[in-house]
Amino acid sequence: MAPDHKTQKYDRQLRLWHAHGQAALEKAHVCLVNGTATGTEALKNLVLPGVGAFTVIDAAKVSPDDVGNNFFVTRAHLGQPRAKVVTALLQELNDDVLGHYIDSDITPFVAAHPRYFDRFSLVLVTGHVPAATLLALDRVCWPRGIPLLVVKTCGFVSTLRIVTRAHHIVESHPDTPVRDLRLADPFPELVAFVDTFKPFDDMTSAELTHVPYPVILLHLWREWRAQNQDTPAREFRKYVQAEKDRHAARLTEAALKSLDANQSDTAVASAAASAADMENWDEALKQAFLAYTPTSVPRNVKDVLEHAILDMSANADSADEHAPVTNNSVVANPVANVTAGCAWPPTFWALCAALKSFVAEHGRLPVRGSVPDMKADTATYVSLQRVYRDKAAADAADLHARARAIAVPVVATSTPTASSASLSRSSSVGPSPATSPGMAAADAASTTAPALQIEAATNIDLATVTEFARHAATLHVLSTPSLHDEYARAHPQWTRALNDDPGMLSIYVVLRAREVFYARQRRWPGAHAADADADTARLRSAARDVVKALVAGGGNALVMEAAEGGADAHAEAGIATPVAPVVDVDDWVQECVRAGPAELAAVAGYMGGVIAQEAIKLITAQYVPMMNTYVYDGIHSKSEVLKA
Amino acid sequence: MDRHAPSRALLGTQLFAQVENTRVLMVGAGGIGCELLKNLAMLGFGHIELVDLDTIDVTNLNRQFLFQRQHVSQSKAHVARESALRFNRNITIISHHGNIKDPQFDLAWFKSFNLVFNALDNLDARRHVNLMCVAGKVPLIDAGTAGYSGQSTIIQPGVTECYDCHPKPTPKTFPVCTIRSTPSAPIHCIVWAKNFMFPQLFGEDEDEGDANLVNDTTNAKQVQELVREAQALRELKRSAGLPGFAERVFVKIYRHDIERLLSMEGLWQMRQKPVPLDVEALVAAANELRDPLADETAHCRVRTIEETTKVFLQSTAALAKRYAASGPQSFDKDDDAAMAFVSAAANLRCHVYHIALKSFFEIKSMAGNIVPIVATTNGVVAGLMVLHALQVLEGRVLETTTDLLTAPPAAQHLVSRPNQVLARDKLFPPVSSCAVCARAYVQVAVDTASTTLGDLLEAIVDAFSVLPVDNVTVLEGARMLYDPDFDDNLGRTLADLNVPSHHAFLLVDAYDQDDQLVQPLSVYIQKSGKKGVEILGNVPQLWTKPAPPKVQDAPIAGGDELDDEVVMAVDDDDEDIIMTESSAAGNETGHVGRTRR
Numbered sequence A: 001m002a003p004d005h006k007t008q009k010y011d012r013q014l015r016l017w018h019a020h021g022q023a024a025l026e027k028a029h030v031c032l033v034n035g036t037a038t039g040t041e042a043l044k045n046l047v048l049p050g051v052g053a054f055t056v057i058d059a060a061k062v063s064p065d066d067v068g069n070n071f072f073v074t075r076a077h078l079g080q081p082r083a084k085v086v087t088a089l090l091q092e093l094n095d096d097v098l099g100h101y102i103d104s105d106i107t108p109f110v111a112a113h114p115r116y117f118d119r120f121s122l123v124l125v126t127g128h129v130p131a132a133t134l135l136a137l138d139r140v141c142w143p144r145g146i147p148l149l150v151v152k153t154c155g156f157v158s159t160l161r162i163v164t165r166a167h168h169i170v171e172s173h174p175d176t177p178v179r180d181l182r183l184a185d186p187f188p189e190l191v192a193f194v195d196t197f198k199p200f201d202d203m204t205s206a207e208l209t210h211v212p213y214p215v216i217l218l219h220l221w222r223e224w225r226a227q228n229q230d231t232p233a234r235e236f237r238k239y240v241q242a243e244k245d246r247h248a249a250r251l252t253e254a255a256l257k258s259l260d261a262n263q264s265d266t267a268v269a270s271a272a273a274s275a276a277d278m279e280n281w282d283e284a285l286k287q288a289f290l291a292y293t294p295t296s297v298p299r300n301v302k303d304v305l306e307h308a309i310l311d312m313s314a315n316a317d318s319a320d321e322h323a324p325v326t327n328n329s330v331v332a333n334p335v336a337n338v339t340a341g342c343a344w345p346p347t348f349w350a351l352c353a354a355l356k357s358f359v360a361e362h363g364r365l366p367v368r369g370s371v372p373d374m375k376a377d378t379a380t381y382v383s384l385q386r387v388y389r390d391k392a393a394a395d396a397a398d399l400h401a402r403a404r405a406i407a408v409p410v411v412a413t414s415t416p417t418a419s420s421a422s423l424s425r426s427s428s429v430g431p432s433p434a435t436s437p438g439m440a441a442a443d444a445a446s447t448t449a450p451a452l453q454i455e456a457a458t459n460i461d462l463a464t465v466t467e468f469a470r471h472a473a474t475l476h477v478l479s480t481p482s483l484h485d486e487y488a489r490a491h492p493q494w495t496r497a498l499n500d501d502p503g504m505l506s507i508y509v510v511l512r513a514r515e516v517f518y519a520r521q522r523r524w525p526g527a528h529a530a531d532a533d534a535d536t537a538r539l540r541s542a543a544r545d546v547v548k549a550l551v552a553g554g555g556n557a558l559v560m561e562a563a564e565g566g567a568d569a570h571a572e573a574g575i576a577t578p579v580a581p582v583v584d585v586d587d588w589v590q591e592c593v594r595a596g597p598a599e600l601a602a603v604a605g606y607m608g609g610v611i612a613q614e615a616i617k618l619i620t621a622q623y624v625p626m627m628n629t630y631v632y633d634g635i636h637s638k639s640e641v642l643k644a
Numbered sequence B: 001m002d003r004h005a006p007s008r009a010l011l012g013t014q015l016f017a018q019v020e021n022t023r024v025l026m027v028g029a030g031g032i033g034c035e036l037l038k039n040l041a042m043l044g045f046g047h048i049e050l051v052d053l054d055t056i057d058v059t060n061l062n063r064q065f066l067f068q069r070q071h072v073s074q075s076k077a078h079v080a081r082e083s084a085l086r087f088n089r090n091i092t093i094i095s096h097h098g099n100i101k102d103p104q105f106d107l108a109w110f111k112s113f114n115l116v117f118n119a120l121d122n123l124d125a126r127r128h129v130n131l132m133c134v135a136g137k138v139p140l141i142d143a144g145t146a147g148y149s150g151q152s153t154i155i156q157p158g159v160t161e162c163y164d165c166h167p168k169p170t171p172k173t174f175p176v177c178t179i180r181s182t183p184s185a186p187i188h189c190i191v192w193a194k195n196f197m198f199p200q201l202f203g204e205d206e207d208e209g210d211a212n213l214v215n216d217t218t219n220a221k222q223v224q225e226l227v228r229e230a231q232a233l234r235e236l237k238r239s240a241g242l243p244g245f246a247e248r249v250f251v252k253i254y255r256h257d258i259e260r261l262l263s264m265e266g267l268w269q270m271r272q273k274p275v276p277l278d279v280e281a282l283v284a285a286a287n288e289l290r291d292p293l294a295d296e297t298a299h300c301r302v303r304t305i306e307e308t309t310k311v312f313l314q315s316t317a318a319l320a321k322r323y324a325a326s327g328p329q330s331f332d333k334d335d336d337a338a339m340a341f342v343s344a345a346a347n348l349r350c351h352v353y354h355i356a357l358k359s360f361f362e363i364k365s366m367a368g369n370i371v372p373i374v375a376t377t378n379g380v381v382a383g384l385m386v387l388h389a390l391q392v393l394e395g396r397v398l399e400t401t402t403d404l405l406t407a408p409p410a411a412q413h414l415v416s417r418p419n420q421v422l423a424r425d426k427l428f429p430p431v432s433s434c435a436v437c438a439r440a441y442v443q444v445a446v447d448t449a450s451t452t453l454g455d456l457l458e459a460i461v462d463a464f465s466v467l468p469v470d471n472v473t474v475l476e477g478a479r480m481l482y483d484p485d486f487d488d489n490l491g492r493t494l495a496d497l498n499v500p501s502h503h504a505f506l507l508v509d510a511y512d513q514d515d516q517l518v519q520p521l522s523v524y525i526q527k528s529g530k531k532g533v534e535i536l537g538n539v540p541q542l543w544t545k546p547a548p549p550k551v552q553d554a555p556i557a558g559g560d561e562l563d564d565e566v567v568m569a570v571d572d573d574d575e576d577i578i579m580t581e582s583s584a585a586g587n588e589t590g591h592v593g594r595t596r597r
C-alpha cells in the first residue's frame, strides 16, 4: 500500500524540485576537496537528499581541531586519514549514496590527473587551499563546463564563489506565475473564439456576468481603439469602467422590472445584488493593461538566444577556423560533461537554436497554454482553455519541427578567452584580459582540454519540446568569469566601492590577501600565536597588494609561488604601479590572524547549508543560483553578493 | 584533549565561558532541531534540554540526520540526544519525550533557562513557547523554514516583537455550497473528501467536520438538502465494517447524492451538470483489477477511474473495519489508508464534476498542507539561530534597542531569489496591541483544592491594592470565570473549576470608571500544597491614574515606582521608561517607540 521507499523518504523535497530534479540529483557525482567542517556540512546536505555519488579528496589526518569543529569525527578517529573517516560517516547517512575517497593532496592530484575530473558534475573546494591550486582546478573545470564552487572561511567570515561557464535553467520557478494570454497581440484562433460571443448588449444578466475577462478585454479594446486611435492606451481602463457601469445599471434595471410589485424588499435587494455581481468585469478592470501590453521576449530569454554558443553553432564552419584545434582524444564523451548532472538533455542548446529561429520568424515566444483561474461558466472556461492549449500544442509542434531540422554539427570551440569575450555582452566585465600575464598559461592548458559541444536534436521527442516550450519565457543562462579571469584582470566595477565604502568587499580582499600571504610564507596567517604581530603586518601589506591588483589587474601573479614581496611582483609582471585606494581592512586582518585555521561549527553549519542549496540549484537546473561571489559576515549577520 | 579548542579560540574565553554555563532549552527535534542540536553541541553549550513529542517517521530521514532507518517510530528527543552524545560526551543533554504544553513544563521550568530555541513546525506550540518566554522573560530564538526559504528571529521579551505581535494568516476557507454541491476545482473535492466525507464516515458521530466551511445562509434550501444528505450518511454508517459497506457508500455518494443535486435545476443554469457514476459497471470493473496501489510508481500519475474506484472501495472497507474495531478515526496525511481514501474519493468527485483529476502525490500535498522541506535550508537556519544566540549572550540585542528603528537589524530571512541569500529585517519593539506583550505577568502559588476563586481574587486585589475589584473580569482562554455581573464561581475552589487547565494563564482585566481597560494582567497558577495564596516574585505595582486617551494601545506604562516585574521594563534600568503612542515616537509603521526621560 505504501509508496516506494524513495518517494516516501524524499517526499518533502520532491515537492520542491519534483521527480526529474531528484533524478538529476541522483545522477550527480560531487567532488569535495578537503573534508573540513564546512565541506562535511555541505556534503551532508547533499547526501541526505540523495546525491548519486561523492568523492572526497583530502590528504589530511584527523586532528584535534577536526574533532572540535566537525560533528562527524570523534576522538577515536584521531590520526586516521580524514578523507576516509568523513566518507565513511557521510555514507552512513544514506544507503542510496555511493561514497569514494582519495587520500591525496589536491595540489599534486589535480596536476597529475586532470582527466579524473571528467566524472564530476560539480567540484566543491573548502579549507585552506593555495590560490595557485584553485587556479589549476579552474583550468580543469572551466573548459569541461563543470561548475566549481570555491569556499574560503576564516573565523566568522566566509565567501562562496560559484564558477560556471554556461549554466542553463529551464525551470527557474519565478516568484510570480507567468501570465501569458496574448491579449495585445491575439492569435487568429483566439480572435475567432472571441467572435463567437454575441454583443454584450444582447446578453442576459447570467451571460454577461460569466463572460471570461479576456473576452471582455478583447471586445472592448477593438471597439475603443476603432474610435480612439490617438488616445494613449492607458485611457482604455476608463472605457472598461464606463462599460461596466453602464451594463450594471442596465442589468439592475432589468432585474427590478422583472419583479412584480408585491415582491418583498429582500427579493428586490437580492435581484439588484446579483445583477451587480460583476466579478468578471472587475477582473477585466484589474487586467485592462493586458489589452495593450504586448508579450515581449524577456531579457533573460534574450540572453539565452543571444548567447555566443548559439552563434557558434549557426556558423559552425567559421567557428572552426578561429577556434583552436582541440584534442578530442582527451575525453570520450565531452557532451555529458557540458550538461553534467543537468536535468535537461544535452540537446538544450539545439532547442535554443530552434527557439531562436521560431522567434525570428514569429516575433514572439511559443504560447504557454495555461489559463489562470477566472470568473466564467465552466463550459466557456473549458473552451477558452482549449483555445490556448491548442495554440500551445501547435507552437510546440512548430518548434519540434525546427529542432529536428537543425542538424547542429558538433561544434568544437571556445577557450576561456573566447567565452569571457562573449560574456561581456550580458554582464559588465572589464577590459579584455588577454594582455594579463598568466593568460598564456591558461590558454595552453585549455587547448588540451575538451571543447564545449552541442548535440543535435534530430531524434528529440515532442513531449520534451512541449515541456521546453512551456518554460520558454523563464529560460535563463548564467555565465560567470573563470577564476583565472577574476584573479588576472582589473575590476573597474569595484574601484568606486574601494574608494568610498568597501563594505563587505573588504572581507573578500582579506580572504584573497591570505592567499598572497601563503604564496609568500608557505603557510597560512595566524598559525602560531607567537607570530601574530608579524602576521598582521604581512597580511595588511598583502591586502594592499590585492587592492592594487583589483584596480590594475595582475592579481594572479601575486599568488604564484615564485612571487616574493608585493611591489616586486608588480614590477616583475611589468605593471605600472597603479594609484590604488587605501582601504581600511584592519578589522578583518586582525580577525583572520586571531582565528587562524580554526573553524566555528555554527558558521560551518550555516555555510554548509548555503553551499548545498546553491549546489542543488546547479545540479537540478531549477531555481536561479546567486551569481557569483557570496560574502558572509557571521559577526554582524550580514551578507552580500559581489559580481567578480 | 580539549574538544572545544576551536570554539574557545574563536569565541574568546569570556564568551565561551558563558556558552559553557548557559542553560538552553530547545523545543522540537525535527529538521531544524537536529541541525541545531549538532551546532549547540559542537560549540560547547554545557547544558541542553530538548523536548519533542514526535516519533521518527521515514519521511524525516531526508534531512533529520541524527536519525536513521533503524530509529523509525522511536522518540525523536531521545534518539537525537543519544546521537549527539556519541559525538560529544562533555556536555549534558536532557531529553523529554512529551508535549511542550504538558503541565510538567511549567513557568518555573521555563524560567530556569537562559535561552530558548523554537524549532517547531506548528503554530500552536510555537505560540505557547512564545507566551511562556514572554511571561518568564526568557530570550527566545524562533525559526522556521519552507522550501528554500527560512527565517530566524530574536525575541527578547519586552524589548523586541514577539511571535504573536503580528497575527498569523488563517487557513483559507470555502463556502459550504461550493464544497458540498458545486465544486469547480480539485481543491474543493479534496476538502470535501478530507473535511466532510472522512469525518462523516469514520469520525465522531456528532462531528460535522465543517471547520473549513463557511455557512452561506442565503441558500437555505440547499443547506436543508445537505443536512438530509448527512443524516442519510449517518444511517449508512451504522453498517460500517459489514460486508458491502464500501459499495453502498459508493452508490450513495456518487449516484444518489448527485442525482438529488441534479434535481435542483437552479443550481445548474450557469454550470455544467455533474454526471453520476455508472456505479454497477465501475464496481464490476474494479473487481477485475488487481490492487492498483501495489504499483508504487503510479503515485505520480493520474489513475484511471476504474483503478480509482478500486482504491476507493479498498480504503473505505479498511477504514470502516478500523472504525468498527477501534472507534472514530481522524485524518492523518501519513496514514496510508486515510490518504488513499481521500485521494480516491476526491478524484471520483472531480470526475463527476468534469474537473481535472490529480495524482496521489499532488493530492497528498494539497490535503496535508505539506510544505516542502530540505536539509539545506534547515542547515542555514540552524546556523543562524546559534549566531543569534551568541548575539543575545553578548548582550548585543539590548545594545541596539536604545535606537531600535535604525539599529542594525538581527532578524533574518533566507530566500531563494537570485542573488539574495540572506535578507534582513529590522527588529522592532513589541506591538502595543499584542495580546501577549501587552500583559503584565504574575506567578501565584495556591492550593487549588482549598482555594476558591474569591480567595484568589482577593489576594490579587490585596497585592495590587490599586486594582478596582468591582471592575475586574477573569477569563481562562475564552471561558468567563468572573465578572461583576457573574459572581457564581467566587465560592468554588479552583480545582472544582478545573483551574489551571490546559490554558497556562488566568486573564485578569481591570477597567476604570469609564469602562476603559486599565491593566491586563496574566496570572500563572502554580499548584502548591501550602494553604493560602502566595504571590511569587516581586509584586508589580500597577497603573492607577486616569488612563490617557486610547489606553488600550498603551496598556502598560511606568510611573516612578515601576517595578522590574512588569514585563515591558528592562532589568538593569533605574531610568524611567514610558511606552508612548506610535505617533509620538514618530514611527509610521505603527510600532511603539521607547523614550527615556
Ligand SMILES: [Zn+2]
Residues within 6 Å of the ligand: B161, B162, B163, B164, B165, B166, B430, B431, B434, B435, B436, B437, B438
Ligand atoms: Zn507580542
